[in-house]
Amino acid sequence: xxxxxxxxxxLVAFLAVFLESYVRALRNLVGAQxxxxxxxxxxxxxSASISTVALAATLGGLWxxxxxxxxxxxxxxxxxxxxxxxxxxxxxxLREQLYAQFMLGLAASALAPLLTVLSLxxxxxxxxxxxxxxxxWLVMAVGGAAFTPVCFHLFDRFNRAFNxxxxxxxxxxxxxxxxxxxxxxxxx
Amino acid sequence: MLKRQYYITIGxxxxxxxxxxxxxxxTAGKLKLAVGGLFxxxxxxxxxxxxxxxxxxxxxxxxxxxxxxIEELRRENQQLRDQLAxxxxxxxxxxxxxxxxxWQRRVLWQLKxxxxxxxxxxxxxxxxxxxxGRQDGIRAxxxxxxxxxxxxxxxxxxxFRSRVVMVGDPNCRFSAQVQDPRDxxxxxxxxxxxxxxxxxxxxxxxxxLPGGSLLKPGQLVVTSGEGGIFPKGIVVGQVVDxxxxxxxxxxxxxxxxxxNLNRLEQVSVITQ
Numbered sequence: 044x045x046x047x048x049x050x051x052x053x054l055v056a057f058l059a060v061f062l063e064s065y066v067r068a069l070r071n072l073v074g075a076q077x078x079x080x081x082x083x084x085x086x087x088x089x090s091a092s093i094s095t096v097a098l099a100a101t102l103g104g105l106w107x108x109x110x111x112x113x114x115x116x117x118x119x120x121x122x123x124x125x126x127x128x129x130x131x132x133x134x135x136x137l138r139e140q141l142y143a144q145f146m147l148g149l150a151a152s153a154l155a156p157l158l159t160v161l162s163l164x165x166x167x168x169x170x171x172x173x174x175x176x177x178x179x180w181l182v183m184a185v186g187g188a189a190f191t192p193v194c195f196h197l198f199d200r201f202n203r204a205f206n207x208x209x210x211x212x213x214x215x216x217x218x219x220x221x222x223x224x225x226x227x228x229x230x231x
Numbered sequence: 232m233l234k235r236q237y238y239i240t241i242g243x244x245x246x247x248x249x250x251x252x253x254x255x256x257x258t259a260g261k262l263k264l265a266v267g268g269l270f271x272x273x274x275x276x277x278x279x280x281x282x283x284x285x286x287x288x289x290x291x292x293x294x295x296x297x298x299x300x301i302e303e304l305r306r307e308n309q310q311l312r313d314q315l316a317x318x319x320x321x322x323x324x325x326x327x328x329x330x331x332x333x334w335q336r337r338v339l340w341q342l343k344x345x346x347x348x349x350x351x352x353x354x355x356x357x358x359x360x361x362x363x364g365r366q367d368g369i370r371a372x373x374x375x376x377x378x379x380x381x382x383x384x385x386x387x388x389x390x391f392r393s394r395v396v397m398v399g400d401p402n403c404r405f406s407a408q409v410q411d412p413r414d415x416x417x418x419x420x421x422x423x424x425x426x427x428x429x430x431x432x433x434x435x436x437x438x439x440l441p442g443g444s445l446l447k448p449g450q451l452v453v454t455s456g457e458g459g460i461f462p463k464g465i466v467v468g469q470v471v472d473x474x475x476x477x478x479x480x481x482x483x484x485x486x487x488x489x490x491n492l493n494r495l496e497q498v499s500v501i502t503q
Contacts, residue, residue: 057269058273060270060352061270061273061274063352064270064349064350064351064352064360065273065274065277065348065349067350067493070350070493071493071494074432075354076350076352076353076354078352093236093237093240094236094240096240097240097241097243097244100244101244101247101248104248105251105266106266106269106270107352107353108263108266109263109264109266109267109269109270110267110270110349110351110352110360111351111352111353111356111358112351112353112356112358112386112387112394112396112400112402113353113356114252114259115251115252115254115259115262115263115266116247116248116251116252117252119244119247119248120244120245120248123241123244127237127241156354159353160355163355166252168401169401169402170353170355170356170401171355171356171357171399171400171401171425172355173426175432176354176355179354183354
């Protein structure tokens with residue numbers, strides 16, 4: 044059922060981009076919009092195959108850029124870098140730990156905008172940067188970090204609901220069962 | 232060590248990204264609109280849901296409040312009708328005087344109302360999407376405004392939606408002039424640019440103002456009409472403060488925008 048997980052990741056990426064563009068309450072409140080895609084890449088990097096990571100980065104980045112004035116495709120590489128690095132180190136990461144999820148989300152959400160802005164400057168565009176951008180960067184990092192454990196929780200629940208669960212081995216063995224009560228009477 | 236599958240995947244993604252980034256601008260624009268078009272059903276559903284919530288909310292308003300509002304609107308309507316009659320009379324008089332003085336007749340704007348459907352998800356741009364496009368007669372570089380003042384210009388046009396680059400975005404620099412509030416004379420002309428240092432997102436910089444200009448806080452900043460994109464006389468904002476640049480050769484003013492760009496719901500596009 045690996046394809047189901049891939050579809051779920053792509054669906055969440057699509058919805059995340061839509062919400063980032065449509066919901067303006069947080070932007071009006073704190074002056075910055077949180078990017079949910081880096082957190083999703085953390086999950087994909089730790090839980091999915093390399094092809095799913097690449098697909099999520101490519102489609103997520105293209106969807107994001109299509110609703111932004113960013114040059115189309117500029118957000119793909121930062122997301123791919125995050126996904127790949129985490130995927131390569133996933134044997135070393137304690138996936139279930141809330142702290143690890145939060146810290147990975149923080150690092151990914153801080154790194155993604157930095158890499159995107161550097162790519163934009165490298166591509167010859169002139170993004171709006173100033174002192175205010177530091178605050179926005181902090182909001183994005185912390186917001187993304189807070190979303191990462193939520194993302195893990197939601198996907199774990201989804202997988203539990205739709206995937207086959209591994210059979211739990213019990214210590215019970217029928218040949219060692221102690222039969223209690225009256226022994227049936229046998230006539231000779 | 233990276234496996235072969237990794238190399239193939241990274242290579243494929245790089246190929247896609249480089250291919251898309253190196254597309255000619257019109258093709259990239261079309262592709263962007265096509266990809267963004269996938270979100271249109273979601274925007275439609277979200278808009279319809281919002282309308283439904285608003286309508287449901289309206290049904291809960293008590294009758295007495297509604298009657299009070301109707302009464303207020305009637306009064307306002309009467310006032311506006313009186314003002315309109317006066318304005319039409321002034322307009323007629325203005326036209327006669329222009330004709331007498333052989334002045335060029337001023338063309339009245341044709342406005343197309345539009346609803347804001349989304350904002351740029353990236354924090355380093357100030358753009359928004361509106362629900363009118365090519366089928367409504369919208370073209371690139373048309374002016375977008377509200378009753379309070381200038382919002383920006385159209386940058387990309389799709390069939391059903393358009394992108395607006397707002398004032399304060401690096402892609403929206405234009406010429407503006409500072410007017411004296413009493414006699415409307417032009418005090419100085421400069422270029423409106425995004426404010427890099429300010430923490431207030433509703434502040435922009437008015438740069439390259441002549442050194443000796445008599446600038447004061449509170450003076451009105453309007454579009455100058457130079458540059459060919461924005462018509463003359465649209466309110467941009469008010470001067471907040473002024474500082475000297477380049478050893479006094481020119482001045483730089485901070486301008487508070489007249490329109491709260493963070494809370495835009497409804498805008499108008501000047502189509503003619």
